Amino acid sequence: MPKDRLNRKKFRIISPMVLSMFLLVTFVGYWLHSQYNNEKKNLQADLSRLYHVSLNDGEFIFFYKNVVKPALNYKDTTNYDKLKIGTEKTSAEFKKAYIKELKTYLDTNQNYLNIFKAIDTNTLIPDSLREERQFEILRLGYRYQIYPSQILYTQRQNANDTTSQFFRSLFLKNVENKFPSLKADREEEIDREDIELLEKTNHESLRRGRLGLIIYSHRYSKAKVMYFENYFFHLITEILAQIAFGIVLIGLSVFALVFAYRSYLTQAKLNMLRSDFVSNITHELKIPVSTAKAAMEAILNYGITDDKEKTKSYLKMVALEMNRLDSLTSRVLEHSKLESNQHLLRKEETNLNEFIKRIVESVELFHADTINIKFMNPSENINIPIDQVYIEGVIRNLIENSKKYGGKDVSIVVNLWQQGLHVYVSVIDNGPGIPKEYLNKVFDRFFRVPTGDQHNVKGFGLGLSFAALVMKQHNGSISANNLSEKGCEFKLEFPA
Structure with missing residues (x-):
C-alpha cells in the first residue's frame, strides 16, 4: 500500500474519531455546566429557605425574651399590672391566666426548655426542635392578646432599633453552620417598586456568575440583595459524582478510541507486511519454478534427450529447484503449526558445547571465504533438553542474518554460558546493527527492516518470528540489542 494512500486512510479514520471525541467532551462539559448551575440555583433556594427560617427563629427569640422569659421569672403574684408583656390594653387577669397556662404547658412539653436554654446561651x-416552637407557645400568646408581631413593631419604633442587624446576624450564623465555606460579601440596596426587577434579581445574579439573595427590610419601599462568595468549592463538592462520571466516561472513550486506532495501525502495518511477504515469496517461488520450467523446455524442445549427460544435468537442476520449492513451502507451513501449537517438539538432553561447535564448524566450512566466525566455548559442559533440529535452525538463521546484513568482512562471535538457572547463547556481529525503532518489531511475523522500495537481501520476514516461537515452546526467550560501539547481539535464553 503506497504511503500517501495509507496517510489518507489514517486521516479518514482519525477525523471522525477526533470529531466524536470533541462532541463527547463538549456534551460532558455542557452537562457538567448545567449541573453546576442547577446546584447553584438549589443553593440559592436553600439560602432563601434558611433566611425565612432565620426570620421565624428571630421572631420566636424576641417573643421568648420579651414575653416568655419575663413571665416565667415574675415573682409578684399579687400585682400583675407591673408585668410588661403584651400591650397597654392587656389586663392583669389576662397576664395571670397566661402565666398559669404557660407553666402548665411547659410542664408537659420539656423540649421547649432545651430551646430556651439554646437561646439563653446565644x-x-x-x-x-424548630418545629416545636412553631405552634402552641405562639398560639398561647394570641389567646391573651400577646402577639409576636406587635413586639417586633414596638421594637422597630424604637430610635435604637437593632432588629435588622439581629436578624442578619442570626441568618449568617445559620449559613455558617450549614454552609461553612460560604462567606457574606457586600449588600446592595434596591427599590421594591419594580416588582418584576425583584423577581428577576436572583436569576440575574446567577446569570452573571454571582450568588445573591433578596432580603426584605421592614421598610416597604426598600430591599437588599446580599451576595455570597467562596461558593465554588461547595458546588464542585455537590457535583463531584457527576464530575467523576464525566471523567471516567471521557477516559473510557479516549481509551477505546486509542485502542481502536492502534488496532487499525497494527492491522494496516500487518497488511503492508503481508503484501511485502506475498511479493517476496512470489518472487522466491517464481525463481525455482522458472528455472525448472526452462530446464524442462530445453529437454523437450531442443532435442537434447540424446545427450545423456546434458539431460542428466538439466534433470538434476530441476530436482534441486523442486527441493528448494519444497523447503520454502515447508518453512511457511511449519511456522503456522508452531504458531498454533499444533507441532510438538522432540526434546532430548543435549551437550550444547558440542552441538554449537558442530554448527559453527559447518557454517565456517561452507562460507570460509566470506565469513569470519568464532565460537567461545566455555570450559564446563552445559547440558539441557532441546529440540536439536529446531534450535539448530534458529542458530543457523541468526548466523545467516549476521552474514547477510553485516556487510563485507563481517565478523561473527557465538557465545555460550550459564548463569544461575539460565543458559544463554548469543550471536554477535560487527555489522551496522538494527535501527532502534525496529528492535522490538524484528520478531513480528512478516516484518522486515525497511530498506526502501528495493530489497537487496531476500527474505520473508519469518525467520526471527519462527525463532521466537521455537524459544517460546522451549520456555525460553530471544532478544535483540545493538552494541554500544558497533554491531548487534541476538541472545537466546533457556531454562537450565
Whole structure:
C-alpha cells in the first residue's frame, strides 16, 4: 500500500474519531455546566429557605425574651399590672391566666426548655426542635392578646432599633453552620417598586456568575440583595459524582478510541507486511519454478534427450529447484503449526558445547571465504533438553542474518554460558546493527527492516518470528540489542 494512500486512510479514520471525541467532551462539559448551575440555583433556594427560617427563629427569640422569659421569672403574684408583656390594653387577669397556662404547658412539653436554654446561651435553635416552637407557645400568646408581631413593631419604633442587624446576624450564623465555606460579601440596596426587577434579581445574579439573595427590610419601599462568595468549592463538592462520571466516561472513550486506532495501525502495518511477504515469496517461488520450467523446455524442445549427460544435468537442476520449492513451502507451513501449537517438539538432553561447535564448524566450512566466525566455548559442559533440529535452525538463521546484513568482512562471535538457572547463547556481529525503532518489531511475523522500495537481501520476514516461537515452546526467550560501539547481539535464553 503506497504511503500517501495509507496517510489518507489514517486521516479518514482519525477525523471522525477526533470529531466524536470533541462532541463527547463538549456534551460532558455542557452537562457538567448545567449541573453546576442547577446546584447553584438549589443553593440559592436553600439560602432563601434558611433566611425565612432565620426570620421565624428571630421572631420566636424576641417573643421568648420579651414575653416568655419575663413571665416565667415574675415573682409578684399579687400585682400583675407591673408585668410588661403584651400591650397597654392587656389586663392583669389576662397576664395571670397566661402565666398559669404557660407553666402548665411547659410542664408537659420539656423540649421547649432545651430551646430556651439554646437561646439563653446565644446558640442556634437546633433543627430537631424548630418545629416545636412553631405552634402552641405562639398560639398561647394570641389567646391573651400577646402577639409576636406587635413586639417586633414596638421594637422597630424604637430610635435604637437593632432588629435588622439581629436578624442578619442570626441568618449568617445559620449559613455558617450549614454552609461553612460560604462567606457574606457586600449588600446592595434596591427599590421594591419594580416588582418584576425583584423577581428577576436572583436569576440575574446567577446569570452573571454571582450568588445573591433578596432580603426584605421592614421598610416597604426598600430591599437588599446580599451576595455570597467562596461558593465554588461547595458546588464542585455537590457535583463531584457527576464530575467523576464525566471523567471516567471521557477516559473510557479516549481509551477505546486509542485502542481502536492502534488496532487499525497494527492491522494496516500487518497488511503492508503481508503484501511485502506475498511479493517476496512470489518472487522466491517464481525463481525455482522458472528455472525448472526452462530446464524442462530445453529437454523437450531442443532435442537434447540424446545427450545423456546434458539431460542428466538439466534433470538434476530441476530436482534441486523442486527441493528448494519444497523447503520454502515447508518453512511457511511449519511456522503456522508452531504458531498454533499444533507441532510438538522432540526434546532430548543435549551437550550444547558440542552441538554449537558442530554448527559453527559447518557454517565456517561452507562460507570460509566470506565469513569470519568464532565460537567461545566455555570450559564446563552445559547440558539441557532441546529440540536439536529446531534450535539448530534458529542458530543457523541468526548466523545467516549476521552474514547477510553485516556487510563485507563481517565478523561473527557465538557465545555460550550459564548463569544461575539460565543458559544463554548469543550471536554477535560487527555489522551496522538494527535501527532502534525496529528492535522490538524484528520478531513480528512478516516484518522486515525497511530498506526502501528495493530489497537487496531476500527474505520473508519469518525467520526471527519462527525463532521466537521455537524459544517460546522451549520456555525460553530471544532478544535483540545493538552494541554500544558497533554491531548487534541476538541472545537466546533457556531454562537450565
